[in-house]
Amino acid sequence: MACIAKRHPNIVAIGLRNELLKLPIHHGLFHTDWVHHMSLGARAVHAENSTLLLVAGGNFAAGNLGFIRGHHFVPEIKDRVVFESHIYNGGYVNPLWKRLGYNWTSKYLICLIENRNGFVRTLKHRPAPYLLGEFGLNCQVFPNDQHDAHFFRAVTDWIRSEKINFGFWCICGSYAYREGQQDRNEDFGLLTADYKQVRNPELVRALQDIA
Template sequence: MYLLKSILCATALPSILLAAPNVPFTTSKSRIVDSTGANFTYVGVNWPGAADVMIPEGLQYSSISSIVSKIKSLNMNVVRLTFAIEMVDDIKDKGGDVTVQNAFTKALGSSKGPTAYQAVIKNNPQFNASTTRLQVFDAVAAELSKQGIYVHLDNHMSKGAWCCGGGDGNAWFGDTYFNTANWKRGLEFMADHSPPKTKSWTSIVSIGLRNELRKPSSAGSSLAYNWSTWYDQVTAAANLVNAANPDILIFLSGLDYDTTLSPIPGAGDLGSGKKFQKSSFKYADKLVLELHNYQNSATSCDSMKSSLNNGGFKALDASAVNQMPVVLTEFGFNQADSSYNGVYAKCLRTIIPQWKAGWTVWVLSGSYYIRSGTQDFEETWGLLNHDWSGWRSTSAINALKDMISASLAA
């Protein structure tokens, strides 16, 4: 019943919905290809929606359409849109989703929460007191589709909060807030919450199973932090997602904050006699690897190349046992200084397009509703300025445009 209400809710959808072109996507060796067989390279940005409020950031400062238009102006073709499993838990276990109004009050308090909510509906008058968090995600997805941008949905956290740390209870399967059954159920729900059931999600092409798996700093999980556990849990989740929506690609992240997928390209030993063999999956042409990289202090591009290759990018090579596409779903740096001109940024602008690998830069947000207890948090890594009205740094954006052009040309 809830899903039906969500589908029928006119307040959450723009007036015009366009079917995304050339979907669904599949994979062929190291490339992602669209339904016509043409290569497709992910060139995009992260739009967070998994923190305390559990709706996409920035709506207290701007309309959804204005934000999407800014992304479109850069010629980006995809948004990595993050969500928290807690939102689905509320829907499944607590009688339905939380309204946006109540979500702001819960996250920001009874004084500042209503003020932020009023700013959101002033900028986005299609919402009202009955609009839920998921309906806001529906509206974002619909606007992205309307403006010709694909959606990569990413499970960032279980409990809605800022990510990531070893002690946040979201680090590893079975951690304090990382209920594995709820996680799988949440992924299944979000994969199912897409075409043809929900017409606002016509441009969804993929889903990331989990962001930055990492070793818990306390004994919050009874499951061993190793590749064997990873394999069991990821395989089970991927099976459910593919059954719920066989059209979308499934992104697999690695260990150590998703900085390594080292045993996967060569089908190395995962422990307990397990090996990752892409060919053993009935949906092998739907699997993609993702990695993160934040080597901001790098002094040598050659060392970065080696690190990235050993971390998992060697899966792009024809010699890999499991030759697969690899997407750099997170990288980034301070937008308020000259970091865009440093070794790290320059290296990635060169080698990622050369490798024909996709990417989504961290992060779009110029500010957050709340981050680690600080409300209206300034995000200097954000492409946008604090009030989401323009780019934080024209120089950094111009450099990013070079990377966009190079990737699309490749």
């Protein structure tokens, strides 16, 4: 892929591995398997195409980079590493909107992102660019689902205040084949299942306001 990108100057970055799962982290220390294999990937891509940015997502589905606080990741590759994380309104956040209210839950959510991932921007030994590579929600119910609406507001307020680059999951309205099902609908997709219309213009406008 790094070689193919040479022929396409509009490709500026390659993700080293999407949403790594089930790599245990012990007491906040960097995990040697992540460092070893992600370093191999970064060096292989960089050797083939040194112009590309190398996007490194954290552990637990790109949810945690905390273990690199004390680690110099591929120190010989200068100004090419971008750290990435993904965040969704999952089981560890969604129930709190009702129990704790918006103010406390939004603070918890942003602290979670910053402490696990966003801190890379201020690393003393080597500050690095940070990308919120994915966040998203069910486009078919926004903004009627109050908890998703709270989640969207909290994340986008943070994006604005910190000037974070981000990606929204996702644009596709359906899949030709996924999880054993043909023409499977994608609830989080910005487009309708036939790809002919925007599913939720209000959500698109809200994203355009922070883009």
